[in-house]
Amino acid sequence: MKKIFLILILFFFYSCSNLKEQIVNDNYTYSNKLFNKRMGIYIEYFGDMFFIDINKSNQQHLKQIILDTKIIDSKTSIVSYLKTNSEPFYETVLLFTNKTDSLPNGLVLNNTKKHFVVLKKSIKNSSFYLLMKAMNPNNSDINNTLIQDGEKIINSLSFDNKQLEQTTFFDIFNGVRELDNYLVAIDKLKNAPLILNPQQKFNQFQFLVTINSFISNNKEYDSLLHKKMLSIKNIYQQKVDDFLLTNLKYKDTSALERFKSIIESQQVVMLNENHWFPKHRIFATQLLDQLKASGFKYLAIEAIEPLKDSILNLRNFPSKDSGYYTREPYFAHFIRKAKKLGFQIIPYDDMSGATDREFAQASNLKKILQADPNAKIFVYAGLSHVFEQDPNTKRMAQWFNEITGINPVTFDQSKVFADTPNEIEIIPADKLFKDNNKVVDYFIINNITPSLKQVYHKEEYGKIQLQNLLKRTVKNKCFLIKIFDKEEFDKIKFNAIPISIFYYYLNQPIRTIDFPKGNYYINISTLNNDNLYTGTILVD
Missing domain, CATH: 2.60.40 (Immunoglobulin-like)
Structure with a gap:
């Protein structure tokens, strides 16, 4: 049985003079869902159906389908047009008129010769028609399928805004995240007709900046981050300036040399990222040579989907299936280089909810050591998972220390932003923040400008x-x-x-x-x- 997805349209009656022009223009669609702020209906379509633009190339086809029914006025307005992408193959048209007729609600036409059915639902002085037409008429039972599917769709048609109020940007994002055309995904997030309370605004920003981060030469990405980064830099700039002024050796020593001296005697190194920043992956890529030279063999990546490591390690390059954040090109370059250097990539995240996520991550990392007690592991995590202390909860790094007895060296490149003479600065946390309370060992200030020459400089x-x-x-x-x-x-x-x-x-x-x-x-x-x-x- 097909899984039903929801389509929501706000219902509002307006004059017939501009009805046909406005209905389609006011549609908002994502995945298999549609909103129309001007009209207002709520309807459920199936998950294997996709929307098709109503343009000149298919208007004549739709007009002929409508004429074939002989019961629907050809001037009736088209709301949406969809097709299935799996068996049984059919197309469906939702139509609207503010005229009344004597036809009852429910099934009003079952044409077994041309293999289409029409169902109707009325409210007040308006009527909606759902036309379902087979594209594979060789199936002798197709009309029964059309009726069954059509009844589920038309019976779900209602006229309230409850579903709109319950829809979040998480729903929108989950509906567009698999789109290959990021222009469309971004457009859907930008123009979603949702109520923008503070949490919704932040979620919208978060998803927009994430998808935009996949794209270089991107004015919108720069604009989204500019104000946020400026406010963070205002917090830390003076503190960083004062530190560099009183620690002149940082001007003469490269960050990669300092990193090498820090990690040579370590068994586990943890570095985090903010998922919005390709430059964080570029820095991680630059560290791989030093890590490999220091004996590190395993690269544990939070963003790799569980059970996707086997084929990745055999194929030696990532795919869309490897994870979501790893679809960002510089993340993929990071993985390509790691495989070229001989690292074994291991996923370790656990989003199942069966146990505390932080503890589950640490436990999965411990399994590497159980199989290889002398393993040297580079852990590439997200945000606060590398915190060795957190007043609000126990993070992965702290759990890892407790259950393995190994104190990892931790680097955070997601908190401190400031303008610096060098692209990268690695600063001991207790030197920068006297009240650090051992959150991490080192803060990294990353001012890399992403470009292919940063990762393919040879x-x-x-x-x-x-x-x-x-x-x-x-x-x-x-x-x-x-x-x-x-x-x-x-x-x-x-x-x-x-x-x-x-x-x-x-x-x-x-x-x-x-x-x-x-x-x-x-x-x-x-x-x-x-x-x-x-x-x-x-x-x-």
Whole structure:
């Protein structure tokens, strides 16, 4: 039995003069859900159905379907148009009119020759029709299926805003997170017609900045973070300036050299990240050579999905299935380099809820030591999980110390932001904060500007001529460009993670980009077209 998803539309009657023009324009859709702020209905569709734009190319087709019924006025307004993407294959049209007729609610037409059915539901002086038409008429029982599915859909039609009030940005995000076209996912989050209380606003910001972080050359990402980062820098800038002024040796010693001296005698090193910052993954990538040279063999990554490590370690590069945050290109580069250096990647997070998440993480890390007591482990975690003390709860790092007897050296790059002479500063926590209370051992100030040359600095570069790819698409103002390693793409297609994802704006003066030499697959999308251009390119 299909899982039913909810579609919500706020119902509000308005004049017939602009009805047809406004209904579709006021639709808000995500996943299999739809809101229409102007109208107002709540309806459930099935999870294997997807919305189709109502444009000139399919209007004639829809008009013919409606005419075939001989009971629905051709001037009736179309609310939505969907198709199934799995058996049984059918298309469905939801129609609205503010005219009344004598037809009863429920099934009003069952055409077994042309394999379609029509169901109706009325409220006050308005009527909704659900037209269900088979696309696989060879199935002799298809009309019964259409009736059964149609009844579930039309019976769920109601006229209140309860579902809208209960919808959160977590719901929106979960509905768009699997979209390959990030332009669409971002648009859905930005324009969701939800009530914006403070918590909803923060959740909207959090999801928007996360998806935007996947995309380079991104004005929206910069804008989202600017005000937030400015306020944090105002807190820490003077403290950092004072420290660097009185500790001149930090100007003469590179951060990587300091990191090497810190970790050489350690068995477990823990570094965190903020999931919004690709630059945190770039720094982690830069540490891998030093870690490998110091005998570290295991790379435990919180963001890797459980049970996804076996194929990752065999294939030596990540895929979309590896995790969500790992879809960000610089996170994928981090994993690629780790595998190239011979690290064994291990997932250790536990979101099952069966036990405390922090304790479960520490217990999973302990299993590495049980199998290999002399293991040297680099743990790459999220935010506060690396805290060795927290007044509110016991974190993974503290649990790990208690259940293994190993005191990990901990680095935090998510808290302190300040402008510094060097891209990276590693500062002992007790030197920067006298009241640190052993939250972590070191704070990292990360001012890396993300670029491919930060992770592929030894590669030879060529140029990609963007104008040659976009010369036929001058009507679009913004393009989402994904460039995949061709070898990875040939193996797993769009399950591969791009080498780079970036925006190209039509009015930007730069028409070429530097890129490591090699063979690539390129995909260009716009908000309204997932595959504006696809093809292979050679950069030489």
